[in-house]
Amino acid sequence: MKFIEYLKVYKPKIEKAIETIYNKKIEDVDNRFLNMYYSELEDYFLSGGKRIRPLLSIATFNAFSKEEDERIIFSSVGVEFLHNASLVHDDIIDKDNFRRGNPAFHYRFQNYHENYKLKKMNKLDFGNAIGIIGGDSAFFLGLEAFMNNNFENELNLNAIELYKNAFIEIANGVLIEIDLVNQKNLSISDYIEMISLKTGALLEKSILIGANYAKVDEKYKSLLSTYGINLGIIFQIIDDILGTFGDEKVTGKPTDGDIREGKKTCLLIEAINRLEGEDAFQLHQLIEKQEMTDREVEKVRSLFIKADVANTSKKLAEKYYREAKDALIKLKSVMNTSEFEFFEDLLNFVFNRKY
């Protein structure tokens, strides 16, 4: 089944499982403020998002199972809680007031601030305080996906271990990214390590959680890991390319953001490593600036073009695409056809996307 069709079948089921967890929480509390808090958190979760991570858990489970099993739907949403909880905290860290066109969780509470006579906290601090607690709540609520779901205890404990490892790896990736800011001689392998952790780890763990519940033989798991991690790597490389060379009308994102931020994209790292002499000197000088003029942004872009980094980066993505494809083909004989098609199509979708 094509990725988009698979999504159409499971997205409503996934969202219903998310609602089930929140509705129980909302029923459990009789305080008006708590009620609003959990309702806003639920609304934040449900207002947008492709649900790609739970979909990976479900597709992997189905790929290795003889028959459908509704239990996997509920268990698949743990990774979506983990993802959204991280986003709640990221939005605070990045001071982003909107996410997917809707107000960020902490920003919603900034707007509630005027209802509260808080001596110690201003509006921003109040939003951040509730946002920090909100992300924490979502990390813990995600654990419920692995409890009281009629799967064996051993499988649930394994899933929780994968859930925990996913967060530890994401955090390591985010921290390495912060540290990269400081490094002069960045290599592409540092970059790949960082995005494998930051973006690849949770996709991989989503797949492994599905495999765990389907009791997939250990010998297939490293192939599944390769597919999942590489999917994340490809996603991130393409994201970097579109972030500077995409079509704003299609991506909906400005193409000067990464350059202005001095973000350590694969484009920048490739350019630093490929340019020489005056060009290299100029690029270094430009990216160290606190603020860039439009002209300077265009200068960086022209240096990127000179170094041909969009093509080099696309070729880099292709390497990981081939590896993922190879891993998938090795699994073809043990997977159900419909899910093999799903994984193949998803890989193409992520590699070829223009938005």
Add this chain to the structure above:
Amino acid sequence: MKFIEYLKVYKPKIEKAIETIYNKKIEDVDNRFLNMYYSELEDYFLSGGKRIRPLLSIATFNAFSKEEDERIIFSSVGVEFLHNASLVHDDIIDKDNFRRGNPAFHYRFQNYHENYKLKKMNKLDFGNAIGIIGGDSAFFLGLEAFMNNNFENELNLNAIELYKNAFIEIANGVLIEIDLVNQKNLSISDYIEMISLKTGALLEKSILIGANYAKVDEKYKSLLSTYGINLGIIFQIIDDILGTFGDEKVTGKPTDGDIREGKKTCLLIEAINRLEGEDAFQLHQLIEKQEMTDREVEKVRSLFIKADVANTSKKLAEKYYREAKDALIKLKSVMNTSEFEFFEDLLNFVFNRKY
């Protein structure tokens, strides 16, 4: 065994188990920044703290076990991770740069900021960003206490459910406290509900985690819950009393903080409910002020004295003390003597403390 002696035996063992979890994490990473991050987190954990929560898990386990079992030490530290993770986030929310006389976790990274050329983030934001991620990491690392510890899967899953419920209840307590700011007619029962969640829940869950691993009969668990929740309630009431009427030289804390903040302590709630006429009017006016002069703080204190709230609050604590004591006595015949003595002594310690 007396509480202090029990602590002396187990505190070094608890701290060694915390180190074990961190050392493994530090060994796992070969990035200099990650290495520093986990080392700072470990140092934050190990620089102070009574370890009362893991001690409760251990004592409960021992109270109901025929012989000592080293496995409980490792499993007991989960609740200490949960507690410290909450403190890391609390310090950010409350803008407290110090904790137990040492730098708060986020504050340590404020001080690292100058080493990093971060275009987007100033010093405060950098500290908060690493602090948010740091608390998150600690919440997840705490789960390791319930994994790969040679206890049965079912017991570990139960422990994780208690761990999760503890956080949900703490968060509910903290959120109710924020909401209390807005309520005019506060009752003592609202206050008790809030502190039961905010402070009582984790003490209760620490006890129940120990009971879970010792396979304590279900029929004893509600008595254990009463003891744990009430211990938290008593702790918090005494904290409120000492926060305004304590001896600064003994407590090490200024006695005007709670009044200036307008904190909804049991003293304030009792005073509001007991004062009448001009006194009530004056108290309302004073606590609504954005800033208080020293004279105004003393006026509030004199109104507290007039309403006799220190005594009323101590009597309130006594009610919960008696309940906890009754619950404990009902368990006496099924508990080991040494631990019965520990629980009895701890209750007296918390009720009678002057600091």
